[in-house]
Amino acid sequence: MANSNLPRRIIKETQRLLSEPAPGISASPSEDNMRYFNVMILGPTQSPYEGGVFKLELFLPEEYPMAAPKVRFLTKIYHPNIDKLGRICLDILKDKWSPALQIRTVLLSIQALLSAPNPDDPLSENIAKHWKSNEAEAVETAKEWTRLYASDA
Amino acid sequence: MTLGSAGSSVVVPRNFRLLEELEKGEKGIGDGTVSYGMDDGDDIYMRSWTGTIIGPYNTVHEGRIYQLKLFCDKDYPEKPPTVRFHSRINMTCVNHETGVVESKKFSLLANWQRRFTMEDILTQLKKEMAASHNRKLIQPPEGTCY
Amino acid sequence: MQSEDDMHDANDIDSLDDDFYSGETEDAPLDYYSDYDDEADDYFEEADRIESRRPEQNFTILKESDIKQRQEEDVTRVATVLSISRIFASILLRYYNWSVSRVHDAWFADEEQVRKSVGLLEKPIVQHDNNTRELTCGICFENYPRARIEMASCGHPYCISCWEGYISTSISDGPGCLMLRCPDPTCGAAVGQDMISLLKSDEDKQKYARYLLRSYIEDNKKSKWCPAPGCECAVTFDAVSVGNYDVSCLCSYSFCWNCTEEAHRPVDCGTVAKWILKNSAESENMNWILANSKPCPKCKRPIEKNQGCMHMTCTPPCKYEFCWLCLGVWSDHGERTGGFYACNRYETAKQEGVYDDTERRREMAKNSLERYTHYYERWASNQSSRQKALADLQQMQTVHIEKLSDIQCQPESQLKFITEAWLQIIECRRVLKWTYAYGFYLPEHELAKKQFFEYLQGEAESGLERLHQCAEKELQPFLCADEPSREFNDFRTKLAGLTSVTRNYFENLVRALENGLSDVDSNGASFSRATSSKNAAGSSKGRSGRVKGTFRTSMSSRMNDDSHWCCEHCTYANVKSATTCQMCYQQRR
Numbered sequence: 029m030a031n032s033n034l035p036r037r038i039i040k041e042t043q044r045l046l047s048e049p050a051p052g053i054s055a056s057p058s059e060d061n062m063r064y065f066n067v068m069i070l071g072p073t074q075s076p077y078e079g080g081v082f083k084l085e086l087f088l089p090e091e092y093p094m095a096a097p098k099v100r101f102l103t104k105i106y107h108p109n110i111d112k113l114g115r116i117c118l119d120i121l122k123d124k125w126s127p128a129l130q131i132r133t134v135l136l137s138i139q140a141l142l143s144a145p146n147p148d149d150p151l152s153e154n155i156a157k158h159w160k161s162n163e164a165e166a167v168e169t170a171k172e173w174t175r176l177y178a179s180d181a
Numbered sequence: 182m183t184l185g186s187a188g189s190s191v192v193v194p195r196n197f198r199l200l201e202e203l204e205k206g207e208k209g210i211g212d213g214t215v216s217y218g219m220d221d222g223d224d225i226y227m228r229s230w231t232g233t234i235i236g237p238y239n240t241v242h243e244g245r246i247y248q249l250k251l252f253c254d255k256d257y258p259e260k261p262p263t264v265r266f267h268s269r270i271n272m273t274c275v276n277h278e279t280g281v282v283e284s285k286k287f288s289l290l291a292n293w294q295r296r297f298t299m300e301d302i303l304t305q306l307k308k309e310m311a312a313s314h315n316r317k318l319i320q321p322p323e324g325t326c327y
Numbered sequence: 328m329q330s331e332d333d334m335h336d337a338n339d340i341d342s343l344d345d346d347f348y349s350g351e352t353e354d355a356p357l358d359y360y361s362d363y364d365d366e367a368d369d370y371f372e373e374a375d376r377i378e379s380r381r382p383e384q385n386f387t388i389l390k391e392s393d394i395k396q397r398q399e400e401d402v403t404r405v406a407t408v409l410s411i412s413r414i415f416a417s418i419l420l421r422y423y424n425w426s427v428s429r430v431h432d433a434w435f436a437d438e439e440q441v442r443k444s445v446g447l448l449e450k451p452i453v454q455h456d457n458n459t460r461e462l463t464c465g466i467c468f469e470n471y472p473r474a475r476i477e478m479a480s481c482g483h484p485y486c487i488s489c490w491e492g493y494i495s496t497s498i499s500d501g502p503g504c505l506m507l508r509c510p511d512p513t514c515g516a517a518v519g520q521d522m523i524s525l526l527k528s529d530e531d532k533q534k535y536a537r538y539l540l541r542s543y544i545e546d547n548k549k550s551k552w553c554p555a556p557g558c559e560c561a562v563t564f565d566a567v568s569v570g571n572y573d574v575s576c577l578c579s580y581s582f583c584w585n586c587t588e589e590a591h592r593p594v595d596c597g598t599v600a601k602w603i604l605k606n607s608a609e610s611e612n613m614n615w616i617l618a619n620s621k622p623c624p625k626c627k628r629p630i631e632k633n634q635g636c637m638h639m640t641c642t643p644p645c646k647y648e649f650c651w652l653c654l655g656v657w658s659d660h661g662e663r664t665g666g667f668y669a670c671n672r673y674e675t676a677k678q679e680g681v682y683d684d685t686e687r688r689r690e691m692a693k694n695s696l697e698r699y700t701h702y703y704e705r706w707a708s709n710q711s712s713r714q715k716a717l718a719d720l721q722q723m724q725t726v727h728i729e730k731l732s733d734i735q736c737q738p739e740s741q742l743k744f745i746t747e748a749w750l751q752i753i754e755c756r757r758v759l760k761w762t763y764a765y766g767f768y769l770p771e772h773e774l775a776k777k778q779f780f781e782y783l784q785g786e787a788e789s790g791l792e793r794l795h796q797c798a799e800k801e802l803q804p805f806l807c808a809d810e811p812s813r814e815f816n817d818f819r820t821k822l823a824g825l826t827s828v829t830r831n832y833f834e835n836l837v838r839a840l841e842n843g844l845s846d847v848d849s850n851g852a853s854f855s856r857a858t859s860s861k862n863a864a865g866s867s868k869g870r871s872g873r874v875k876g877t878f879r880t881s882m883s884s885r886m887n888d889d890s891h892w893c894c895e896h897c898t899y900a901n902v903k904s905a906t907t908c909q910m911c912y913q914q915r916r
Contacts, residue, residue: 033190035467036468037467037469040468041468058194063192085194087193087194087197089191089193090191093466093467094492094493094496095496098197098200100196100200112222112223112225113200113222113227115200120512124512126512127489127493128466128510
């Protein structure tokens with residue numbers, strides 16, 4: 029029932045995600061809900077998240093693609109634009125969403141966000157402060173968290 | 182858009198449904214006589230919640246503040262959360278020893294539907310407090326807990 | 328006496344002035360303001376000469392149709408001058424906040440840059456072969472025949488139903504839809520009104536049209552909406568003349584262009600903002616003041632204020648007459664006892680004896696609240712009187728005028744003087760209200776200025792009281808009469824006269840206050856200066872010419888004047904030769 033009337037676009041996107049996955053990203057729909065995806069993103073090289081495997085969940089709301097997908101991290105991560113509940117502060121998930129964007133582009137943007145944290149537009153005040161006052165130390169914490177929570181996922 | 186999108190074939194998964202409820206609770210609901218929030222900000226699964234009901238006018242509950250615990254397990258919202266009063270209250274649907282809201286005696290829980298929310302539970306409990314069989318019951322001293 | 332025709336001409340102020348002030352009673356109407364003629368009027372005469380009387384109207388009220396027309400005209404102008412489509416012209420104008428000159432300047436400075444930042448592409452980014460029969464929609468990924476695909480100037484292809492979804496989502500997000508770009512995030516081509524017409528939903532189209540109309544007013548620095556609730560007119564303000572920002576909308580609401588608060592001449596915007604802030608800070612303390620009932624000072628029964636004027640009469644048997652503002656006996660007010668209207672003044676309670684510091688500080692805190700309370704109460708009372716007058720005017724226009732026309736056998740056109748009177752009352756209540764904010768912020772140490780201000784304000788208060796009372800209470804008998812009353816024409820003369828005199832006084836007052844009472848120096852030598860200037864002003868104007876010989880300081884001196892007698896009913900000072908009162912037509916006793 030949940031998967032009846034699934035828009036052609038979602039089917040096509042899903043097929044492409046499975047057949048031509050983006051490097052460092054995997055996304056597969058859940059069996060009982062084709063709008064709900066289990067996502068893995070590998071920590072980008074030369075970022076504090078390198079070596080980590082981050083679990084996310086993604087949901088395509090009814091209005092998709094006119095409205096953005098909903099995404100959050102399930103793996104704990106130390107990042108100024110991601111909060112304790114794994115919610116992500118990213119413009120294309122909010123006012124910069126365009127229906128011409130896709131699941132793939134969203135996940136690539138999240139991966140890029142891991143490479144380039146933006147403490148000037150923070151979701152976690154404390155982490156952002158840490159990042160701005162002592163970046164080296166903050167990066168160490170991020171590495172530590174990656175080891176603690178994102179290894180062997 | 183209503184939470185849970187009743188009548189549509191799109192099913193909002195548990196976690197995103199709870200995130201919606203969390204955001205609505207943070208914005209504040211209606212006149213503020215019922216409210217809720219998450220207990221543990223670190224719990225990625227958002228299981229444990231505290232609800233508050235301000236006793237309705239023209240009842241013995243008027244002006245009292247009742248705290249409740251709601252627990253949303255992995256099967257929420259397919260199954261209702263467990264609901265338990267933290268503040269002592271004398272009400273027909275509440276177990277006298279434990280404060281648990283007994284689903285047999287509270288129809289919203291007995292006839293639970295996926296589209297119901299924690300807000301619905303709290304609002305319905307507030308209505309229940311004002312029902313004729315509850316509005317005049319003698320109450321335990323204010324501020325006591327289970 | 329004047330002829331009927333002359334008297335009915337109440338719309339023409341000048342002719343009314345002349346008729347009313349003509350004949351033996353030439354100096355009499357100024358007595359409405361008892362003694363202001365000798366000081367205040369001269370003061371005003373001087374002000375008259377310095378400033379021109381009525382400034383040109385520097386605003387235009389636009390109805391919805393006018394707004395649309397102007398907008399269309401601007402679009403056409405830009406399209407013609409730049410040789411671009413009207414769709415592009417509209418996008419450009421929106422981008423430059425509807426300033427035609429800014430569009431021209433930017434375009435001719437660097438057309439390429441403008442096209443880039445606004446998203447008006449000359450050539451598509453994506454070219455489609457004319458032979459292509461099917462295209463894939465970039466949103467739903469379905470293939471469609473060429474006819475089912477639309478694109479902005481960039482050429483990115485989307486099917487009509489995806490365009491619909493895209494545009495209507497954007498419309499429901501707000502006025503940002505006017506700046507819509509192609510869905511492709513790398514593109515930035517502007518989406519214009521031609522795409523909006525693809526929409527199936529009329530509701531969305533209307534919403535978009537609404538945003539476009541609103542944008543023309545709201546994004547344009549030269550225009551604003553009338554702030555009155557329910558009013559759909561807009562105002563464009565053409566030139567900023569010195570100081571006068573008052574705008575009067577077609578809906579009859581008057582407001583200040585500069586701060587969009589209600590019109591507040593003679594007080595400046597800064598004072599209004601301070602006062603409104605003060606009021607909100609003190610609102611809790613002031614709530615009790617807004618209560619509509621006070622105990623009768625004599626019998627202590629609660630009296631509800633349900634009329635506009637401040638003259639209260641307790642219910643029988645008490646019938647005590649008192650002033651709503653100061654709760655003092657009414658006979659102490661105005662000229663009746665030769666005194667003057669003084670409950671506009673705030674007198675700090677005289678403190679005698681020695682205080683220690685704590686006590687003095689407590690006293691000062693109390694006084695400061697008391698002082699504010701004093702001004703606030705009077706401000707608020709005039710405000711509610713004004714509201715009441717607005718309602719009364721409404722009632723007058725919808726019910727009473729017609730009734731009165733029947734009873735008194737007068738065509739409605741001959742009853743305009745009543746409406747005029749009420750409009751004047753409403754305007755005066757507004758001015759008077761703001762004079763209390765003015766008074767509150769008048770520096771305590773400028774004693775002479777303060778005294779003179781209070782004097783002018785007191786005269787204004789008392790003059791308006793008379794007009795308000797006449798319009799409110801003296802009209803009643805004529806409304807209840809069964810047949811035409813002989814006295815109705817006298818009532819007309821009196822009310823029209825009061826209206827005219829009050830109008831003049833208030834216009835002068837506004838100008839004087841706007842000048843910051845600049846003629847008064849703090850040492851207090853102004854009164855004599857103003858008085859002596861009278862001769863210089865002399866006969867330069869008809870009115871001041873007739874003021875000669877009215878040098879009286881108070882009502883009491885007039886009563887001792889052998890050449891006049893004072894009417895027992897209305898206190899009007901009549902010339903000795905008259906046997907009936909010129910004002911109320913009662914026989915002399």
